[in-house]
Amino acid sequence: MSTQLQINSRRVRVDSAAETPLLWVLRDELGMTGTKYGCGVGLCGACTVHVGNDPARACITPVGALARQQVRTIEGLEQDRIGRALQGAWIANDVPQCGYCQCGQLMSAAVLLRTTPKPSDTDITQAMAGNICRCGTYDRIRAAIHEAARALSV
Amino acid sequence: MSTTTPAARASQTLPPAAHGLSRRQFGLAAGSAVLTVAIPLGAQTPPQPAAPAPAARPPVNRAPGSFIRIGTDGVVTFLLPTCEMGQGIHTAQAMILAEELGADWTRVRTAMPEQVTPDYRLPMGQQRSVGSFGVRFWHDPLRRAAAQTRELLTLAAAERLSVPPASLNAEDGHIIHAASGRRVPFGDLVQAASVLPVPQTPVLRPAEQRKLTGKTMRRIDTPDKVTGRALYAVDMKAPGMLHGAVRLSPVFRAEVESMDPASVRGMPGVVAVVPVPNGAVIVARSWWQAKQAADKLTIRFKATPNDRVSTPELDERMRAALDGGTLPAALQRGDMDAAFRAPHRVVEADYAVPLLAHACMEPINCMAQAGPDRLDLWTGTQAQDILLRECGAAGGYKPEQVYFHNAYLGGGFGRKTQAESAIQAMLASRAVGGRPVKVLWSRADDMQQGQYRQTMMCRMRAALDADGRIQGLRVRVAGPQMGRDNGIPLANGVVDGMSLTGIIDMQYQIPHMLVDHAVVPMPMALSPWRSIANSFTGFFMEAFINECAAAAGKDPLEFRRQHLQGRPRMLAVLDRVAQSAGWGSPAPAGVARGLAVVESYGSPVAQVVEARLRDGHVKVEKVHVAIDCGRAINPGQVESQMSGGVVDALSVALRAKITIKDGRAEQSSFGDYQILRMGEEPQVLTHIVEIGSPLGGVGEPGVPPLAPALAAAASILSGKQVRRLPLADAGLA
Numbered sequence A: 001m002s003t004q005l006q007i008n009s010r011r012v013r014v015d016s017a018a019e020t021p022l023l024w025v026l027r028d029e030l031g032m033t034g035t036k037y038g039c040g041v042g043l044c045g046a047c048t049v050h051v052g053n054d055p056a057r058a059c060i061t062p063v064g065a066l067a068r069q070q071v072r073t074i075e076g077l078e079q080d081r082i083g084r085a086l087q088g089a090w091i092a093n094d095v096p097q098c099g100y101c102q103c104g105q106l107m108s109a110a111v112l113l114r115t116t117p118k119p120s121d122t123d124i125t126q127a128m129a130g131n132i133c134r135c136g137t138y139d140r141i142r143a144a145i146h147e148a149a150r151a152l153s154v
Numbered sequence B: 001m002s003t004t005t006p007a008a009r010a011s012q013t014l015p016p017a018a019h020g021l022s023r024r025q026f027g028l029a030a031g032s033a034v035l036t037v038a039i040p041l042g043a044q045t046p047p048q049p050a051a052p053a054p055a056a057r058p059p060v061n062r063a064p065g066s067f068i069r070i071g072t073d074g075v076v077t078f079l080l081p082t083c084e085m086g087q088g089i090h091t092a093q094a095m096i097l098a099e100e101l102g103a104d105w106t107r108v109r110t111a112m113p114e115q116v117t118p119d120y121r122l123p124m125g126q127q128r129s130v131g132s133f134g135v136r137f138w139h140d141p142l143r144r145a146a147a148q149t150r151e152l153l154t155l156a157a158a159e160r161l162s163v164p165p166a167s168l169n170a171e172d173g174h175i176i177h178a179a180s181g182r183r184v185p186f187g188d189l190v191q192a193a194s195v196l197p198v199p200q201t202p203v204l205r206p207a208e209q210r211k212l213t214g215k216t217m218r219r220i221d222t223p224d225k226v227t228g229r230a231l232y233a234v235d236m237k238a239p240g241m242l243h244g245a246v247r248l249s250p251v252f253r254a255e256v257e258s259m260d261p262a263s264v265r266g267m268p269g270v271v272a273v274v275p276v277p278n279g280a281v282i283v284a285r286s287w288w289q290a291k292q293a294a295d296k297l298t299i300r301f302k303a304t305p306n307d308r309v310s311t312p313e314l315d316e317r318m319r320a321a322l323d324g325g326t327l328p329a330a331l332q333r334g335d336m337d338a339a340f341r342a343p344h345r346v347v348e349a350d351y352a353v354p355l356l357a358h359a360c361m362e363p364i365n366c367m368a369q370a371g372p373d374r375l376d377l378w379t380g381t382q383a384q385d386i387l388l389r390e391c392g393a394a395g396g397y398k399p400e401q402v403y404f405h406n407a408y409l410g411g412g413f414g415r416k417t418q419a420e421s422a423i424q425a426m427l428a429s430r431a432v433g434g435r436p437v438k439v440l441w442s443r444a445d446d447m448q449q450g451q452y453r454q455t456m457m458c459r460m461r462a463a464l465d466a467d468g469r470i471q472g473l474r475v476r477v478a479g480p481q482m483g484r485d486n487g488i489p490l491a492n493g494v495v496d497g498m499s500l501t502g503i504i505d506m507q508y509q510i511p512h513m514l515v516d517h518a519v520v521p522m523p524m525a526l527s528p529w530r531s532i533a534n535s536f537t538g539f540f541m542e543a544f545i546n547e548c549a550a551a552a553g554k555d556p557l558e559f560r561r562q563h564l565q566g567r568p569r570m571l572a573v574l575d576r577v578a579q580s581a582g583w584g585s586p587a588p589a590g591v592a593r594g595l596a597v598v599e600s601y602g603s604p605v606a607q608v609v610e611a612r613l614r615d616g617h618v619k620v621e622k623v624h625v626a627i628d629c630g631r632a633i634n635p636g637q638v639e640s641q642m643s644g645g646v647v648d649a650l651s652v653a654l655r656a657k658i659t660i661k662d663g664r665a666e667q668s669s670f671g672d673y674q675i676l677r678m679g680e681e682p683q684v685l686t687h688i689v690e691i692g693s694p695l696g697g698v699g700e701p702g703v704p705p706l707a708p709a710l711a712a713a714a715s716i717l718s719g720k721q722v723r724r725l726p727l728a729d730a731g732l733a
Helices: A023-027 A074-079 A079-092 A100-113 A121-129 A139-151 B089-101 B141-161 B287-296 B311-323 B334-341 B384-395 B422-429 B443-448 B534-551 B554-563 B566-579 B634-652 B706-718
Strands: A003-007 A012-013 A048-051 A056-057 A070-072 B028-030 B035-040 B066-071 B077-078 B108-111 B167-172 B173-176 B183-186 B242-248 B255-258 B270-276 B279-284 B298-301 B331-333 B347-353 B365-370 B375-379 B402-406 B438-441 B454-464 B470-479 B512-519 B592-600 B604-612 B619-628 B683-688
Touching: A003 B108, A003 B242, A023 B331, A048 A100, A056 A100, A070 B334, A074 A079, A074 A100, A079 B089, A079 B438, A100 A121, A100 A139, A121 B183, A139 B634, B028 B167, B035 B255, B077 B270, B089 B141, B089 B422, B089 B534, B141 B167, B141 B173, B141 B183, B183 B242, B242 B270, B242 B287, B242 B384, B255 B270, B270 B287, B270 B422, B270 B619, B279 B287, B279 B422, B279 B554, B311 B347, B311 B454, B311 B470, B311 B512, B334 B347, B334 B470, B334 B512, B347 B534, B365 B422, B365 B566, B375 B384, B375 B422, B384 B402, B422 B438, B470 B534, B534 B592, B534 B706, B554 B566, B566 B592, B566 B604, B566 B619, B566 B683, B619 B634, B619 B706, B634 B706
Parallel strands: A003 A070, B077 B108, B242 B438, B375 B402, B470 B512, B619 B683
Antiparallel strands: A003 A012, A048 A056, A048 A070, B028 B035, B035 B066, B066 B077, B167 B173, B173 B183, B242 B279, B255 B298, B270 B279, B331 B512, B347 B454, B365 B375, B365 B438, B454 B470, B592 B604, B604 B619
16 A cells, blocks of 8 residues: 655655554655654654644654645755755754754744744744753754744844 | 865765765765875774773874875865764864864865774773763874874975975965965875875974864854754665664563564564564564564563662662771772861761663664674764674674774764664674664663663761861762773772762862772663763762851852862862852842852863742753863854753753663653753853863763752752752752
8 A cells, every 4th residue: 555645845655554654654765864763752853844834743643644745854944945044044053963853953943933933932942842952952943043033034 | 264065065975874984985085076086194004903991002103094085186084083973073173183284174074984993092992982082182193193194295295396395384275385376286296195104293283373273163064964964873774774673671681581583473574583682673674664563572581680679779779888887998098087086067968869861862773784704883883992892792703894884973972882782783684694784772772771870879978177178078979880880990999980080089179088989789781971970979079069168157169269279270160150150249039059160071160050949840040151171172062062061961950860660761751751841941151261271071071060050059949958869859840
């Protein structure tokens, strides 16, 4: 049985069983390794992708539930203006340390800026609290989100 | 100067390892347009058996070609001895090399060596990324290698231009003859330079020629880390690769009694069930399929003496050990009896810290391809020499047969010094005819399979004189000997450095001192955790110093100054952090301050924590940090390591701990092992103190002062003396 998906605006047919989490379809079947495995139970946010306009944890999202849905992964983040602004701010602020969680952080931040173009610190805390960073880069993540928001408003 | 893209792209031009040169590409590097020969200047030392770690070993004459390759296209590739696990070390080491060499920063690439050779050894003889050695140890050897290479290129250019070498300088990837304005690119000189004898006494650039070090440079790995292109060990791919999930004994060190591979035969994708130490690897076409089968596998483990072990019981053993009789001294100074004969005041306190997991965001994994006479390991390891030794022993490979493709590490913190996943992947690859197998542990495996930071208790007893000075200090720690468990011999037969560093070498001037270690063996495997012993000895010592100061009726800063005369580095960071925090002026309403200072890995770090109570919980709002790491190579990354160290230490001081019940860990993921999340991070203000000290470490020294500084603030806020971590145990977090 195969499932048809739209990943980063590209039509993709995958053969993994319907109950397979999207994370493993991306990583092991499609070879898209930017989406990371951190916990497998939706607690750390390392696997955050977008399904439609919403953030989703790929590790607990069965691929069978995504037929004909639009999925965006980190590999497609630079396709939109918000994504590029965030990536630029992440580089300018030298945000990542080990970097393993950062793809998920960026995907969560992109949803935040889409819905809240001028986020407050509280908005950022609420939107990003599901993404753990073991290196403790939260201060620079926060600064980079504010900076991207400023860049997008001009 | 652009600092980012080309070096970061090395990972794309050197597949399949993220930034290791594979054998096929060894000596070849992809240039911008064509394949060109990358020439090592100075022969590499061949692989040699992994040596034990004797106390002293002869100095290594490191070949510059082990660190620097230059292509005829002028692309410079640095082979770096330290892995990149977040500490920014590839950028710092590349800065040191590029500056001394005179390389064009926009055209340098980074890679890691494939084999274990003496050239990449630390002073103790290991090829590892530990001990915050990345800059403090490697600065000088890397600089020397770059100076040797620069002199080779200069000699080749002098010959070509028929000018004296002294009339030439190296800048931006060229050898320049300023008098005539002629410039020869490095790439045009490497063929001629590579046959010249390597200069053994190269002249180092003077400080005024520094162009890179000392300035904040953007990290070379960031562009790939924000696009998903950066490759970690878990992202490695190889043709014909299969995936492995593990099913390991939940009780520490239990062996397999029986297992029934038929219980998973026929499950989708399953290829093999491979016995490994303490369990099995299930090999399948995808990791998800392997994991489903691992959960279903019928497997029984033998009973062990550890089946009933629990945290309360281990705590009881440690408490009893604190009360026990005379032990051999780990440190003895002066005359304890005299110090306690007529003290003005005696201060006593017991402290305790729990087991901790490392919880790297990237769970433990390794890919192996085990051929008859060659083992390839795609991994993110902090300790190539340990993997070489253990895989060599388990798989019968000679040192020169083992190849490392060391990728980025999604966190290390000391955990990735161990070889379990490499051995599992090697055995699994053998079982499937030498196909590459990537073994990945689940988060629960990662959290429950041990290799913890040790749990420890400590009893402190001090005799103060009438001036409030500590005359005598009696320290007993109780707990395991993590160093000995990891094969490190005890100094003088009693001193386990991995348990006692931070006490036996502490900086306070105390005339009479006695330290001993009541050993309480533990069943679980233990491994270094960021700052090793200092992560708890820093807490014991500094929390107690704060209590002594209170007992003496002195300000904690003044009390420290009084005991640190003749320690200018400690005093300098204390003064700087006090200035930053406005120490001595009243704290804002509701805010309590706590102070601590610890020297570890060659760098004293002082911290002032500012915290308040919110709904009965301690909320840290601000942490002032001052570090003396000698000279900051990349100051922005020193700041990152300080704020990261604070968050790391705060996570475990507030809430995270591992507890044991029936011989197994009770925690399994980030729900019950709670790491700090966005919104809980304090503001961290870092000050780098430069007073001409020798180079010190940066990755670890930010951790130890946080817990005692926090404990001091929490004790003021709660009115209860905090002597046990995490604070959540006292309902304060």
